[in-house]
Amino acid sequence: MADLDETGAVPPADFESLKAQVVGNHVKLPKRLKQAAAYALENPDEIAFGTAASIAQAASVQPSTLVRLAHQFGYEGFSHFQTIFKERLRLRTPSYEERLTQIEKSGDAAPEAALLHGFFGAARSSIVKMEEAIREEDFKRAIEVLGAADTIYLIAKRRSYSLTAHLAYAFSKLGIRHQMVASTNGVDMETVQFARPSDAALAISFSPYAAESLEHARALHAQGVPLVSITDSAFSPLASISTLWFEVAEADFAGFRSLSASMALTMALSVGIAEYRRHQQNEPE
Amino acid sequence: MADLDETGAVPPADFESLKAQVVGNHVKLPKRLKQAAAYALENPDEIAFGTAASIAQAASVQPSTLVRLAHQFGYEGFSHFQTIFKERLRLRTPSYEERLTQIEKSGDAAPEAALLHGFFGAARSSIVKMEEAIREEDFKRAIEVLGAADTIYLIAKRRSYSLTAHLAYAFSKLGIRHQMVASTNGVDMETVQFARPSDAALAISFSPYAAESLEHARALHAQGVPLVSITDSAFSPLASISTLWFEVAEADFAGFRSLSASMALTMALSVGIAEYRRHQQNEPE
């Protein structure tokens, strides 16, 4: 009995509060437990990646001591304790699958809430991940390529269409000449024919890549039109024909991809292009 | 025999070389293996932290496929493959927050970078704020109102149009009957006339509220059609005529509003409605 639920209280939900509890409150711990706790706070990465056995050895304690330590703080076991350390590294909040199953387990009190937080979580993590992954040089070059264009052709179908719609709105506001390749009357291919190398194109396409988008992008490529793409993987057929491409790893939830990160990127691009042109006008080389 | 040591060569020792090998050499992989590889490159964190089973589910493949993928690259098994992804996270010590402040400090060196991080920051804060502000009951009620509707009318112009476009896409995918009120030929008012109290409407409008959106919303309200709105303040003319409304405080950057939070909300709503209907069918009261 002595080992279980020492505190009764809820366990710290993140690394920082765990650390605070150890450092601050001077929770009285016996020798080995203190030793293990000290090791954990000093080597959080080890806890995140190691196994109970490997960590135990590194900290010179027994695996069972680690389990006891976890219990001491109110966690269900070592594995539960360990997730706190994993979440710390994974910049996103608890993975959606885990969170979802947790909610499902904890008695479907509010399935709506799960949806809500699922989608917000996915959006948040997409944005954080993308901000980390994007290379500033790429962004700068994209602005140069698109900024120098006479007319910017916008290619997107289906899921990505709304992004293009938003881009078109921003472009209009910013006075950037553009042409959507998304008509409902099937004249897109003809529209594309008008493009010249002095123009540029921006294509957006995600995983089940819409066949038409590809066709249009290929046609433009064949005509020597510079192409900037936003897509979701190096396997995308867009990648190989693009002058430059951005990889957007949108998290999905319930099978629906967030578009939040792509939205932020397209907005940044459009304002970037406007800025670029403003500068070119003021200081024409 | 076929499964083992496909390449014979030594496996990539770190994430970058693995990625290079996949992207560059065009290693020809069969469908499922390619699918798994794409998932791995897009969600490296998941690989690092997940289990074969959880990753397999997220990537829509079998656990055995992951083992095969690992073999394909010359690794001993999935676990070996996984360590590459773990190492990648281990090496990348600086936390997200730290990195951001670094960027801010070394600021104004690249004005493009400022744009980029500005928009991403705005998106991020919008999402966090909204997730905090939203009331779960409201969300639930919105789903009930819209879920019970015969046809859902979607009203949005200008800035918000792209959101509606995305909603329309999602609704189509989910088999939810809807009608966009956004035609380019000026028959919107007539479209709205067809709405009945057994339908419902979803209106989205932000600060310089588009006059047409308001007209349409008022007409629907007058006809007794329940109205759910997404808008940006209690002073919005939409608020007073809505059955229910959400306040979305989108942060703006350089005068352009992020739509990330609204995007997340609309996606959550659409899937919520689909779920609601699925339940109603199974358990008709």
Place this chain on the structure above:
DNA sequence: GTCAATTCGGAATTTATATTCCAAATTTAT
């Protein structure tokens, strides 16, 4: 110094996870 309470180590057990294998399905070659 003795006894009771607590803590600890380590083996035994349970649980989770990776891996293998085979039949079915798909693709490719003829």
Place this chain on the structure above:
DNA sequence: ATAAATTTGGAATATAAATTCCGAATTGAC
């Protein structure tokens, strides 16, 4: 169109890891 080769899904198995349990050691109280 048919056969051979490859790929795949999923159950069965093997492996590894976490957890429990109990006797031994340590600590603290009197």
